[in-house]
Amino acid sequence: MSEPVLRLTDVSRVHGTGAAEVHALRGVSLAAYAGELVAIMGPSGSGKSSLLTIAGGLDSPTSGSVEVAGQDLDEAGISGRAKLRRTSVGYVFQDFNLIPALTAAENVALPLELDGAGRRAAQKAARAALDEVGLDGFADRFPDEMSGGQRQRIAIARAIVGDRRLILADEPTGALDTETGEDILRLIRARCDAGAAGVLVTHEPRYASWADRVIYVRDGLVVDEAGETPDAALAEEVEA
Amino acid sequence: MSVKHALLALLEKPRYGYELRAEFEQRTGASWPLNVGQVYTTLSRLERDGLVEAGGTDAEGRSLYQLTEAGQAEVKGWFDTPVERTQPQRDELAIKLAVAVAVPSVDVGKVVQQQRNATMQALQGYRRQARSGAGDDLPGGLVLDRLVFAAEAEIRWLDHCESRLRRAAASSTAPEPVQPEGESR
Numbered sequence: 001m002s003e004p005v006l007r008l009t010d011v012s013r014v015h016g017t018g019a020a021e022v023h024a025l026r027g028v029s030l031a032a033y034a035g036e037l038v039a040i041m042g043p044s045g046s047g048k049s050s051l052l053t054i055a056g057g058l059d060s061p062t063s064g065s066v067e068v069a070g071q072d073l074d075e076a077g078i079s080g081r082a083k084l085r086r087t088s089v090g091y092v093f094q095d096f097n098l099i100p101a102l103t104a105a106e107n108v109a110l111p112l113e114l115d116g117a118g119r120r121a122a123q124k125a126a127r128a129a130l131d132e133v134g135l136d137g138f139a140d141r142f143p144d145e146m147s148g149g150q151r152q153r154i155a156i157a158r159a160i161v162g163d164r165r166l167i168l169a170d171e172p173t174g175a176l177d178t179e180t181g182e183d184i185l186r187l188i189r190a191r192c193d194a195g196a197a198g199v200l201v202t203h204e205p206r207y208a209s210w211a212d213r214v215i216y217v218r219d220g221l222v223v224d225e226a227g228e229t230p231d232a233a234l235a236e237e238v239e240a
Numbered sequence: 241m242s243v244k245h246a247l248l249a250l251l252e253k254p255r256y257g258y259e260l261r262a263e264f265e266q267r268t269g270a271s272w273p274l275n276v277g278q279v280y281t282t283l284s285r286l287e288r289d290g291l292v293e294a295g296g297t298d299a300e301g302r303s304l305y306q307l308t309e310a311g312q313a314e315v316k317g318w319f320d321t322p323v324e325r326t327q328p329q330r331d332e333l334a335i336k337l338a339v340a341v342a343v344p345s346v347d348v349g350k351v352v353q354q355q356r357n358a359t360m361q362a363l364q365g366y367r368r369q370a371r372s373g374a375g376d377d378l379p380g381g382l383v384l385d386r387l388v389f390a391a392e393a394e395i396r397w398l399d400h401c402e403s404r405l406r407r408a409a410a411s412s413t414a415p416e417p418v419q420p421e422g423e424s425r
Contacts, residue, residue, distance in 0.1 A: 205395040209363040
């Protein structure tokens, strides 16, 4: 099997010191491969969101290592991590995190422009990404003019634009009704089927069931795993 | 489940037994396979009870069944009456967990986790069925949704059980196994 797009090895994260010490993660190891969607489930405070912010280089582990697309995030340094976030990692959050003063296309083009792409090329890629999530014709609208489902689609377009290899989604359906949530998962799943690796944090079993593997986190530890292992998935591919 | 009533309802137009079975399976997304023997046994009981009658044969000589007036009234009554909740005391999972909590040698957390994994795998199976087009037609889709919602509810309940067990364990100072009522002091 090829190298995983995301690999966490024995990752721990401790906040505070002494009596106020909180162990958000206690030695978590996890890999996500290209073409695979992994769901992480657990109660509030179990560490699932910490895991995602560390996987995307938004936070650093106290110990252990994180590799994205073969690159060690610690060795990459601050600027290397920032570049990786702009080019290889796409985030989808529960509350969309769109910039209200920018149009849909401008929101989606932003990471490309920050990475130095020309305005015209960035706009073209942004419009293609909006088409892909079913928002053709909405490129020049502002987020406030759109429904929650449409705003989350913009966020997904922003997460996939520029061919990102790792999609990290933190409760992306939290603010949406069931049918709209299903549409959002369908888009994330399609991106993984097209070759990205996806990690989905959710507390909703119905959305977790879109994943190839479901990992349960409790008190900062991976307690168990349900669904296919990567090896089983590979065996199926070989048979097919 | 009332196969009897479902078959009756599908006799809104005269059908022969094999056709009735195919119709039932197609409408319910093949979630509850029927064998044709079951269909004919049910039909003969319905005929005995005066709810259906033989309605001649089709062009290929197959015996058709049709609703009697009493049968039509029975179908209307079925749709007009809510389905009764199944008896909770027959729920094996609830019994197993209740007993597990009471038996000190059992790791209840493990029982919960194993069940949750199994139910999640079932849910993933429904998802695969839906993605392969099994729920694309409206009746089949509604049946598949029902299975998804039921599996989802079970996983949520298991999450809830786990959280109650953990609270109970945290609040008990004595080194004894978890008590069923976590809140009682």
